[in-house]
Amino acid sequence: MLALDGSGRRTCCLARGRLDVAESSCGVAQWAFGRSRYRQRRRGLGFSDFPLLAKLTRWGNDAHMGLLSGLANQIVLALPAVTLLCLLLWGYRMWWLRGRSSGGFGELAAGDAWRQVPGKVLAPIIVVIVLAGYFAPLLEISLVAFVLVDIAAGVRKRKLTGGKQ
């Protein structure tokens, strides 16, 4: 996007990386951040005119993109990302080690494991998931689908083994 524009000023505006770039008359900025926001800006409506939820949305977007408070924001974003990567790698390592212990290449964990989690741990997790699901339902669909499949697999396994885990 930067390469499309030869003007130093416009490039500088874009390099700031914030949605404020719509303040400039840069055509690329209009294209990138929406003509309505640009027009709104031209009419004199600024961020301070936004209602609270619009401000929160803007701050949320900036925080999500690591633009809210510079390096600190980016570090805070990087931590869960790195943690998630570690969890993925450790998960595959566990899968591989289980397989090696049973003479194979890899082996899935026993299903229904969440049934062994104590209620006092599981209950707050369920409440947080339901709360998050209210605000971001699309995020929950994959989790709900996974849990349903796990429950179905567990029920089937218990039926086959006569109720014994």
Next chain:
Amino acid sequence: MIESAELAWILTIVFAVTGIVCAIRCVQPEVGGQPQYIADRVSSGCHFLMSAGMLAMVWPWGMEISLTAQILVFSAAALWFVAALVMRSRVRSCAAHGVVMGRAHQLHHGLLMVAMVWMLALMPMAMDAMMAHESSGSGTSEHAGHHEMGSGMHAGSGLPWWITGINMIFVLYCVALGVWWLSRALDAMRDKGKTPTSVTVAALRASGVDTACHSVMSMGMGVMLFVMY
């Protein structure tokens, strides 16, 4: 009254389900292999009325039901649970999970009934505060949009601080109690936790259903208190 249609329908389904469970408990001769006494039926009846009251409160037509009558009914229900707490040896509420939870159980039910009375008593004040808040400088389309996008009719800004404070204490209590009950329900339904050996699996399952019902009702009340005030 909840302005957000989405939340209103979620709460309606929640309170309809809890109401149906309590109504079934009212008429069942025994629960989980244990006989239902009159006291058990009265307790279930109180919870049925509580579910119905909160369901009505979600919708505009619920505003037409007499507040005084509701306050009297739920005050009587609170007194019932206090009596059950004091005379537990004779009055066994909710036989199935009564054996698991004991007096704390009655105390929590009583406090939730008090929270219900509190919610009803504050409703006129909250409505007035909300009207005043909306008419004083927030009549723009942006603010109207804010209310539409919000969960309900937040009137907290127009109420005295001590009312908002007490309300938040009730909200936290309802949610914390709901989480605690949910953990008990999960343990009971998965046959975990410390349970007397005489309690059968059927009684534990019935206890799990009842406790889950109370958990959902408690958290639903927390949500109602939060979004209405």
